[in-house]
Amino acid sequence: MTTDRDPQLASLFQSAEEKFPDEAFTSRVMSAVESRRRRSIIGWVISGLVLASCAWFLVLVLQDAVFLLTQFLPATIIDMDNRWTAQLLAPVNSVSGLFGLGALALWAAFRKLF
Amino acid sequence: MPLARKHYSRSPESLLVGLARNGDRGAYAELVRRRQAWLRNLMLRFSGDRTLADDLAQMAFLQGWQNIRHLQSRGRFGAWLKRIAINVWLQYLRKKDPLRHADEHSGAEGAQQEVTGIGMDLDRALAALPVEVRLCIVLSYYEGMNHREITEYTDLPLGTVKSHIRRGTKRLRESLSAYTAPPGEEVMT
Numbered sequence: 296m297t298t299d300r301d302p303q304l305a306s307l308f309q310s311a312e313e314k315f316p317d318e319a320f321t322s323r324v325m326s327a328v329e330s331r332r333r334r335s336i337i338g339w340v341i342s343g344l345v346l347a348s349c350a351w352f353l354v355l356v357l358q359d360a361v362f363l364l365t366q367f368l369p370a371t372i373i374d375m376d377n378r379w380t381a382q383l384l385a386p387v388n389s390v391s392g393l394f395g396l397g398a399l400a401l402w403a404a405f406r407k408l409f
Numbered sequence: 410m411p412l413a414r415k416h417y418s419r420s421p422e423s424l425l426v427g428l429a430r431n432g433d434r435g436a437y438a439e440l441v442r443r444r445q446a447w448l449r450n451l452m453l454r455f456s457g458d459r460t461l462a463d464d465l466a467q468m469a470f471l472q473g474w475q476n477i478r479h480l481q482s483r484g485r486f487g488a489w490l491k492r493i494a495i496n497v498w499l500q501y502l503r504k505k506d507p508l509r510h511a512d513e514h515s516g517a518e519g520a521q522q523e524v525t526g527i528g529m530d531l532d533r534a535l536a537a538l539p540v541e542v543r544l545c546i547v548l549s550y551y552e553g554m555n556h557r558e559i560t561e562y563t564d565l566p567l568g569t570v571k572s573h574i575r576r577g578t579k580r581l582r583e584s585l586s587a588y589t590a591p592p593g594e595e596v597m598t
Binding site for chain 1: 434437438441442445446449450453454463466467470471474475527528531532549550551553578581582585588
């Protein structure tokens with residue numbers, strides 16, 4: 296691969312090269328590295344705290360939802376006078392039973408169609 | 410000199426790169442110490458401004474530290490850092506000057522009077538070149554890169570690189586005629 300480099304200009308570039316004192320610059324770079332590292336640690340800590348707070352909030356909401364579901368799902372659909380019949384039909388005579396039967400019906404329909 | 414620093418200063422670069430990849434800041438500091446003069450000179454030739462060159466070199470070293478874990482080959486640290494440096498310079502130009510492709514002398518105001526003699530004249534002459542021409546000229550003359558390497562580093566087409574170098578060389582010879590006089594004539598040094 297050719298370069299078309301002018302030898303006089305090339306030597307001019309070489310002579311123009313400067314000596315730079317290294318210590319001050321190196322410490323400046325390394326302190327910037329350190330401060331960036333510190334900033335990123337602080338960033339991670341803040342993100343962690345925010346995530347933990349969100350998780351805590353979500354857990355509370357989830358707990359309430361689970362509590363409501365446990366109250367709602369076992370509720371009977373049709374009130375029965377006979378205690379034994381009510382006990383026997385309890386798995387299907389409830390909101391959860393209805394959901395379960397609905398899901399089974401949907402699944403059967405899906406299998407039949409596809 | 411502290412013991413650790415003495416130890417680092419005797420270690421080969423590939424070992425220092427390996428240590429820095431594992432988060433050893435002392436090893437990276439030694440890499441900075443070894444490469445700083447070259448990188449600052451490169452940035453100085455790009456920008457023509459010593460303060461700006463130092464800032465850009467620092468930015469390149471910072472990016473190097475952040476990405477050193479992704480460096481595949483320990484022996485290619487110099488080439489890898491050069492690529493980072495070129496990207497830092499191009500990013501700086503993009504941020505500073507959205508019309509960078511225009512034939513303007515975007516670095517001229519940066520050619521401050523801190524550098525003396527040949528360096529100052531060279532920086533002035535370089536600052537008068539359009540940025541892409543200057544980039545190709547510096548990579549060719551300061552870094553000794555061939556056309557294909559410049560193409561790889563800058564993403565410029567090969568023909569463009571060739572014409573930039575031809576054009577830049579011609580203009581530099583004109584601006585620096587006092588230093589690049591034909592043989593037999595007195596040359597200023």
